[in-house]
Amino acid sequence: xxxxxxxxxxxxxxxxxxxxxxxxxxxxxxxxxxxxxxxxxxxxxxxxxxxxxxxxxxxxxxxxxxxxxxxxxxxxxxxxxxxxxxxxxxxxxxxxxxxxxxxxxxxxxxxxxxxxxxxxxxxxxxxxxxxxxxxxxxxxxxxxxxxxxxxxxxxxxxxxxxxxxxxxxxxxxxxxxxxxxxxxxxxxxxxxxxxxxxxxxxxxxxxxxxxxxxxxx
Amino acid sequence: xxxxxxxxxxxxxxxxxxxxxxxxxxxxxxxxxxxxxxxxxxxxxxxxxxxxxxxxxxxxxxxxxxxxxxxxxxxxxxxxxxxxxxxxxxxxxxxxxxxxxxxxxxxxxxxxxxxxxxxxxxxxxxxxxxxxxxxxxxxxxxxxxxxxxxxxxxxxxxxxxxxxxxxxxxxxxxxxxxxxxxxxxxxxxxxxxxxxxxxxxxxxxxxxxxxxxxxxxxxxxxxxxxxxxxxxxxxxxxxxxxxxxxxxxxxxxxxxxxxxxxxxxxxxxxxxxxxxxxxxxxxxxxxxxxxxxxxxxxxxxxxxxxxxxxxxxxxxxxxxxxxxxxxxxxxxxxxxxxxxxxxxxxxxxxxxxxxxxxxxxxxxxxxxxxxxxxxxxxxxxxxxxxxxxxxxxxxxxxxxxxxxxxxxxxxxxxxxxxxxxxxxxxxxxxxxxxxxxxxxxxxxxxxxxxxxxxxxxxxxxxxxxxxxxxxxxxxxxxxxxxxxxxxxxxxxxxxxxxxxxxxxxxxxxxxxxxxxxxxxxxx
Numbered sequence: 001x002x003x004x005x006x007x008x009x010x011x012x013x014x015x016x017x018x019x020x021x022x023x024x025x026x027x028x029x030x031x032x033x034x035x036x037x038x039x040x041x042x043x044x045x046x047x048x049x050x051x052x053x054x055x056x057x058x059x060x061x062x063x064x065x066x067x068x069x070x071x072x073x074x075x076x077x078x079x080x081x082x083x084x085x086x087x088x089x090x091x092x093x094x095x096x097x098x099x100x101x102x103x104x105x106x107x108x109x110x111x112x113x114x115x116x117x118x119x120x121x122x123x124x125x126x127x128x129x130x131x132x133x134x135x136x137x138x139x140x141x142x143x144x145x146x147x148x149x150x151x152x153x154x155x156x157x158x159x160x161x162x163x164x165x166x167x168x169x170x171x172x173x174x175x176x177x178x179x180x181x182x183x184x185x186x187x188x189x190x191x192x193x194x195x196x197x198x199x200x201x202x203x204x205x206x207x208x209x210x211x212x213x214x215x216x217x
Numbered sequence: 218x219x220x221x222x223x224x225x226x227x228x229x230x231x232x233x234x235x236x237x238x239x240x241x242x243x244x245x246x247x248x249x250x251x252x253x254x255x256x257x258x259x260x261x262x263x264x265x266x267x268x269x270x271x272x273x274x275x276x277x278x279x280x281x282x283x284x285x286x287x288x289x290x291x292x293x294x295x296x297x298x299x300x301x302x303x304x305x306x307x308x309x310x311x312x313x314x315x316x317x318x319x320x321x322x323x324x325x326x327x328x329x330x331x332x333x334x335x336x337x338x339x340x341x342x343x344x345x346x347x348x349x350x351x352x353x354x355x356x357x358x359x360x361x362x363x364x365x366x367x368x369x370x371x372x373x374x375x376x377x378x379x380x381x382x383x384x385x386x387x388x389x390x391x392x393x394x395x396x397x398x399x400x401x402x403x404x405x406x407x408x409x410x411x412x413x414x415x416x417x418x419x420x421x422x423x424x425x426x427x428x429x430x431x432x433x434x435x436x437x438x439x440x441x442x443x444x445x446x447x448x449x450x451x452x453x454x455x456x457x458x459x460x461x462x463x464x465x466x467x468x469x470x471x472x473x474x475x476x477x478x479x480x481x482x483x484x485x486x487x488x489x490x491x492x493x494x495x496x497x498x499x500x501x502x503x504x505x506x507x508x509x510x511x512x513x514x515x516x517x518x519x520x521x522x523x524x525x526x527x528x529x530x531x532x533x534x535x536x537x538x539x540x541x542x543x544x545x546x547x548x549x550x551x552x553x554x555x556x557x558x559x560x561x562x563x564x565x566x567x568x569x570x571x572x573x574x575x576x577x578x579x580x581x582x583x584x585x586x587x588x589x590x591x592x593x594x595x596x597x598x599x600x601x602x603x604x605x606x607x608x609x610x611x612x613x614x615x616x617x618x619x620x621x622x623x624x625x626x627x628x629x630x631x632x633x634x635x636x637x638x639x640x641x642x643x644x645x646x647x648x649x650x651x652x653x654x655x656x657x658x659x660x661x662x663x664x665x666x667x668x669x670x671x672x673x674x675x676x677x678x679x680x681x682x683x684x685x686x687x688x689x690x691x692x693x694x695x696x697x698x699x700x701x702x703x704x705x706x707x708x709x710x711x712x713x714x715x716x717x718x719x720x721x722x723x724x725x726x727x728x729x730x731x732x733x734x735x736x737x738x739x740x
Contacts, residue, residue, distance in 0.1 A: 035684075035701055035702055036701075036702070036705065037684075037685065037686040037702050037703065037705065040681065040685070043679065043680065043681050044679075044680040044681035044684040044685070044702050045679060045680035045681065048486060048680065049484075049486075052486065095731060096730050096731055096734045096735075097734060098735065140489065141488075141489045141492065144492065144493075145595070147593075150592065150593055150698060150699070153699045154699045154704075157699060157701065157704075157705075158705075158706055158709055161705065161706075161709055161710075161713065162709055162712075162713065164713075165709075165712070165713030165714075165716050165717055166716065168713075168716075168717045168720075169716045169717050169719070169720040172717065172720040172721050172724060173720050173723075173724060176724035176727070176728065179728065180731075
């Protein structure tokens, strides 16, 4: 027999990471567009100041989170899982006709295959493209004396802009996906409280009750 | 102490020592018998000065203030007023007693000779008078008036030379200003960043020279070494990698870096600009800010118009500025002018009166001084300039500029006879230069580096004046390099916005379908 139980699946640190990252990413995107010249709701100088500081904070957060991911073993959540196409098919089609999600959330598997793939792409492609070009940009004066620096700054700026657009598109879809839970706000609530209802086997339930390895209610 | 604190202390010491030197000394010149006069001529004052300052006149004779002769070590070009053309009066040759009124001497009446050959003598008072009464009159080759004279309908009294002699001291702003504020024939006409408003400027106009600012004199920065001034427009130090000048250093403080160093801002990103942007570009947002207009256009081609009665025409605008003069042509003026920005490495190629113009004309416009520099040469910074527009007489056959004889009591001077062929024939003959006899007018441009009228830091140009896509942005016209906020790739933008709005559109459609279809299978 298995029971659905409210289990803490996103620890306090994960939630802190997620929401502070969300705030920083929105700040960066907004001020980044100001620096890019898309809008002038923030004056350029102030936008640069905010953008730089937010970027430094985000880098610090990522360094710490990478450390956290590896020490807690949570990095395994992001590994490739089978069944990506079934999940894609579900979101493209099944969800419209009330089909059940092909994926069951479990303690060991917080993310479905598509999520893992998306986050992995973000962490290994979009993220690094942003921070590597951003750091190169910030340190421009330490390489501005090279003959190629004129072309270099163009390349760095365009890559950074391209990655930022990708990031923007990612966030749009990501935010939309939060509405695809049982109720439109279910996933958001989960990310706020940390609790989600998970189907637990009797053994798992007993284990958590006994060891208090995570909160359960 | 942090480097910034050290820098502040050094700057304070340099500034305060300069100011102290300007107000105190160990000699009271009013107590020297030799200075009590009376003096028949200003040259006698110089003789009196020389009884103690035995080497001073000799030093002055080595300076450009005296020689009007210098060689640009970047280009090898020989410069100086007798050789170089500008877009104001053109050339001082054949107009001497007037143009040499600003020579640091007396009696240079023939620019074809050196001042020594011409028997000129050094003028001490022009630079050292502390009484404010000494004045070189406009038309006497550097001499002051010695007897009352009616000038422009007003009787002008000669200065009291003894009073001036007893008042001498370090040069004040008004000493330098007597000539440098009046370049081009009047207050503020030539430079745009030098005019009489700087004699006693408010802090907003000039943070360094304001009495409630640093109260500096010109020579606080333009240090003099044995009467040789530092800081030159002919050979500008466009980048000063030497940075801070300490006491007993190279005694050239005519760059911002000399006192402020190469990283003067608290914010690193602002300091990142100092290798590519001259201090002046951000800290002098506009020139001619002191209420004195500067001339921005001088069109000689229209000069000489007379009214029905045969009288030369003069027209003033509502501000009292001459906008047309039969002597000089059409004028335009500017106040609070936004500078023109150019990459500048300190090299300026001037146009000599003997130069062939062929390669210097582009799109029918002759640039009289070609500003050297590019974003890629590693030696240039973006500098602010006053762009002076002109239209000047030239020889369309020999393709050279011409000497226009404007001033003099003869039958050829343009300002009294209004006859170009006569005036130019006289000028070219006087200068000993070939002339085809033909006169044309060519449109000219001249670029004057802007470096004075530094505003307080809170009045610096905001970042968004340059970092903008606005075609009116300060650097909108300066290409060849990437600048954030201004530059990007159109293609990338299109693709990027398509991706962004595509995603947005996609999720909206998907969401709508979910809502519609869920109703369907619920019922």
